[in-house]
Amino acid sequence: MAETAVSSSSGLAAAQPAPATSNSLLNAITSRLVIIVPYLWLLFFFLIPFAIVFKISLSQTAIAMPPYTPVFGVDGFFDALSQLNFDNYVWLTEDALYFNAYVSSVIIAAISTFLALLIAYPIAYGMARAPTTIRPTLLMLVILPFWTSFLIRVYAWIGILKPEGLLNQVLLATGIIDEPLIILNTHIAIFIGIVYSYLPFMVLPLYSSLEKMDYSLIEAAQDLGCPPISAFWKITFPLSLPGVVAGCMLVFIPAVGEFVIPDLLGGSETLMIGKTLWNEFFNNRDWPVSSAVAVILLLLLIVPIMIFQSAQARAQEQGR
Amino acid sequence: MNSLGSIRRSFAPWNDPNAKPYIAFENVTKKFGDFTAVNNLSLSIFEKEFFALLGASGCGKSTLLRMLAGFDEPTAGRILLDGQDLRGIPPYRRPVNMMFQSYALFPHMTVEQNIAFGLKQEGMPKPDIEQRVADMLKLVKLTQFAKRKPHQLSGGQRQRVALARSVAKRPKVLLLDEPLGALDKKLREETQFELMDLQQTLGLTFVVVTHDQEEAMTMADRIAILDKGEVMQVATPAEVYEAPGSRYVASFVGNINMLEGTVAERTENRARITGASGAEIVVENAGDAAAGNTVAFAIRPEKIKVSSRPPAQGTANVMEGEIYDLAYLGDMTVYHVRLADGQVLKASALNSSRVTEDPLTWNDRAWVSFAPDAGVVLTR
Numbered sequence: 164m165a166e167t168a169v170s171s172s173s174g175l176a177a178a179q180p181a182p183a184t185s186n187s188l189l190n191a192i193t194s195r196l197v198i199i200v201p202y203l204w205l206l207f208f209f210l211i212p213f214a215i216v217f218k219i220s221l222s223q224t225a226i227a228m229p230p231y232t233p234v235f236g237v238d239g240f241f242d243a244l245s246q247l248n249f250d251n252y253v254w255l256t257e258d259a260l261y262f263n264a265y266v267s268s269v270i271i272a273a274i275s276t277f278l279a280l281l282i283a284y285p286i287a288y289g290m291a292r293a294p295t296t297i298r299p300t301l302l303m304l305v306i307l308p309f310w311t312s313f314l315i316r317v318y319a320w321i322g323i324l325k326p327e328g329l330l331n332q333v334l335l336a337t338g339i340i341d342e343p344l345i346i347l348n349t350h351i352a353i354f355i356g357i358v359y360s361y362l363p364f365m366v367l368p369l370y371s372s373l374e375k376m377d378y379s380l381i382e383a384a385q386d387l388g389c390p391p392i393s394a395f396w397k398i399t400f401p402l403s404l405p406g407v408v409a410g411c412m413l414v415f416i417p418a419v420g421e422f423v424i425p426d427l428l429g430g431s432e433t434l435m436i437g438k439t440l441w442n443e444f445f446n447n448r449d450w451p452v453s454s455a456v457a458v459i460l461l462l463l464l465i466v467p468i469m470i471f472q473s474a475q476a477r478a479q480e481q482g483r
Numbered sequence: 484m485n486s487l488g489s490i491r492r493s494f495a496p497w498n499d500p501n502a503k504p505y506i507a508f509e510n511v512t513k514k515f516g517d518f519t520a521v522n523n524l525s526l527s528i529f530e531k532e533f534f535a536l537l538g539a540s541g542c543g544k545s546t547l548l549r550m551l552a553g554f555d556e557p558t559a560g561r562i563l564l565d566g567q568d569l570r571g572i573p574p575y576r577r578p579v580n581m582m583f584q585s586y587a588l589f590p591h592m593t594v595e596q597n598i599a600f601g602l603k604q605e606g607m608p609k610p611d612i613e614q615r616v617a618d619m620l621k622l623v624k625l626t627q628f629a630k631r632k633p634h635q636l637s638g639g640q641r642q643r644v645a646l647a648r649s650v651a652k653r654p655k656v657l658l659l660d661e662p663l664g665a666l667d668k669k670l671r672e673e674t675q676f677e678l679m680d681l682q683q684t685l686g687l688t689f690v691v692v693t694h695d696q697e698e699a700m701t702m703a704d705r706i707a708i709l710d711k712g713e714v715m716q717v718a719t720p721a722e723v724y725e726a727p728g729s730r731y732v733a734s735f736v737g738n739i740n741m742l743e744g745t746v747a748e749r750t751e752n753r754a755r756i757t758g759a760s761g762a763e764i765v766v767e768n769a770g771d772a773a774a775g776n777t778v779a780f781a782i783r784p785e786k787i788k789v790s791s792r793p794p795a796q797g798t799a800n801v802m803e804g805e806i807y808d809l810a811y812l813g814d815m816t817v818y819h820v821r822l823a824d825g826q827v828l829k830a831s832a833l834n835s836s837r838v839t840e841d842p843l844t845w846n847d848r849a850w851v852s853f854a855p856d857a858g859v860v861l862t863r
Contacts, residue, residue: 382554383587385574387601387652397600401591 213461220454221247231450251455261439261456265463268436271350271425272418275357279365279414280407282358287369287406288399291376302370305363317356317427324352324428348430356424361417365410372406373399408471416464436460494704495719496529503566505530505688506551506656511560513546513712520546522712523560533682533689535703537696539735543712544692548658551690552581565655575604580654584661586645588633594620594644595629601652619647622681639670646678650685657682659691663698675701696736700724708732724783729863733781740787740828742780746860749774754860756780762802762822767856782858787830787851789818791842794852801852804828806843818843820851 222231255261290301308316323329324347331343346352376399384394400407422437429435436456443453496502504527513521521543528534536544549555550562553574562569569577580601588597598619602612620626623643633641642665649657662678663671679702682689693699699706700720708715708723708731715735716728727733730741744758746769754769756778764780772778788794794801807827808819817831828851843849 377585377587379583379585379587380589382552382574383581383583383589384600385554386552386579386581387648388575388604389600390573390575393604398589 216454217458219450220251220458222451224449224451251451255455264434264436264439267434268419271353272415275354275418276411276415278354279358279362283362283365283369287366287373290370291373305366317423320356320428352428353425356428357418361414364413368409369406372403376402420460502529505565507563509561511557514558520712524714526707526714530688531686533702533704535699535706536692537699537706538709540694542709544709548660548692552579552658553577578654579656579658580649580652581658582645582649582662584664586641588641588644590633593630593632597644598648598651615651619651623647638665656688661693678702726859730779730861733861738784738829739781746772746774746776746778765799765855766860769860772860772862776862779861780858781861782853784829784831786857787853789830790850793850798852799855801850803850806845806847806849820849
């Protein structure tokens with residue numbers, strides 16, 4: 164996008180007569196400057212930190228401060244460079260713990276994402292079909308939970324889900340169950356936590372794609388003999404797919420690396436990569452191995468995103 | 484009114500007392516909250532008719548169409564299609580199809596898939612669908628665009644896809660909501676004739692909603708003029724233009740001059756109207772105007788003659804004034820003549836010979852005259 168904007172403006176500049184050249188040159192420079200800002204941001208706050216993490220992942224543990232062998236610094240740079248190796252990555256493949264943690268993280272995140280989609284779709288649909296006057300209010304209500312700290316909200320779920328918690332008290336009092344349900348410290352608690360915490364991230368993109376949709380398309384489908392439910396699957400759902408994909412990405416990606424929810428709600432049994440990372444980092448103080456875990460996690464997430472994006476770009480070119 | 488007859492083709496079931504209406508609105512009322520969109524309206528549309536609902540925005544014409552399609556149900560009254568009461572029948576079971584104002588083409592489907600959509604719903608066998616889609620594409624001249632998506636088409640092409648999609652199922656009635664509203668003027672004029680041809684070829688009943696009177700005049704067999712949810716007049720285009728039933732209809736369709744006055748004398752079919760711009764007007768076919776009634780005398784600009792010299796003695800309906808404004812439009816010239824009391828009359832003259840210099844110009848004295856049967860007397 165940015166590239167085409169720049170090239171088209173410079174193309175215009177070339178077509179203009181000579182007196183305007185200096186002016187349009189200035190325009191071209193300023194338009195480039197505008198794009199530079201986000202790139203600089205990414206460079207300083209993403210690429211460089213990532214390079215550092217990657218570098219740490221290649222070094223060895225040391226009982227020192229910081230707890231890894233240094234690499235930067237002028238003296239002995241090449242000497243230090245020769246000490247770098249992929250031992251930590253090899254180590255990750257040797258211990259089944261890491262593999263299991265990755266797989267279980269992906270599975271837990273995938274199930275949670277699917278559940279969030281099931282819950283968020285009707286909410287977003289209802290919002291998009293609500294009268295225009297109350298839509299801002301509904302949108303506000305979706306965002307409202309963010310006004311309270313994420314950590315506090317997750318703690319609140321402990322109070323709700325624990326054996327003598329609110330949920331069990333209500334169920335016992337109404338006579339629906341005879342003994343308390345054990346939800347806390349199970350996978351179910353993690354699903355509840357993730358779905359609850361990330362639901363707005365699913366609702367908002369779904370809402371925005373459903374709200375854009377022209378309702379006369381549904382009327383046209385019905386007019387052509389398509390009953391409402393069938394019209395939903397043939398028209399509404401395919402047209403909301405960009406929102407579905409965006410929402411799933413926004414939930415799945417942070418859910419894979421989630422640490423707080425499995426730690427607080429899932430108990431000690433749960434194996435998730437975020438928790439493993441935490442353990443390596445703070446309990447074992449093995450920065451190089453935890454850096455390697457983080458790098459692998461990033462690759463695990465980036466590769467499917469890139470495949471998806473290129474597929475979408477191709478689809479867009481063919482005319483979605 | 485029947486004296487004018489139908490000028491386009493000898494198709495006039497509405498004059499036949501034995502003809503059964505194909506679509507009948509019977510005392511239909513539609514309310515949205517406090518707002519009455521359609522008020523106790525009755526209307527008959529005949530088979531194979533090209534019927535236009537004409538009116539300003541908010542007059543209830545689209546609501547009528549949506550009730551016919553099944554998207555809205557009447558608050559009171561009933562709608563019959565071929566004798567069957569449509570109440571409670573959902574849109575997907577009604578034998579009518581609609582062409583939407585926005586076209587409502589499915590953006591994720593190709594032209595072909597869009598046209599085939601309704602046929603697939605019907606459960607038509609695949610080879611038949613393919614054949615029908617090919618026929619439709621040929622009909623709207625879009626065969627080479629079959630694999631395109633709607634956003635890769637021009638406005639006119641999209642309009643034709645929407646049309647093909649809505650007639651593919653061969654509905655009993657095709658409803659068209661402002662079918663040409665989104666097209667530019669030139670394309671609109673071409674498409675008007677294409678639509679008329681299509682209606683003749685397929686032998687369907689068309690009900691078209693439009694706010695463009697020219698469009699309605701060109702295409703329709705009959706026009707219903709609506710205002711505030713009520714029918715003002717239902718008539719052929721020629722009748723609507725030449726014999727409007729009320730001041731509203733007269734001023735809504737085309738250009739017209741209105742002179743207010745009182746009927747001073749009424750004979751068999753002649754009336755003498757005074758007070759209108761200080762002059763006296765003699766009218767034939769005065770309709771139901773009785774002596775003493777306050778009426779409007781309405782006359783179209785092209786029926787007024789303007790001359791620079793007073794007409795011969797004894798000519799009826801002569802008024803003197805001055806040229807207040809004039810506009811040369813190429814095919815004709817429009818004069819605005821200000822009468823003694825300040826009222827401005829519009830008169831148009833066809834430029835049938837190649838004269839570059841007009842004998843009349845600004846501030847010239849001018850005489851306007853018209854025949855006794857050139858205008859109509861409106862009591863409503």
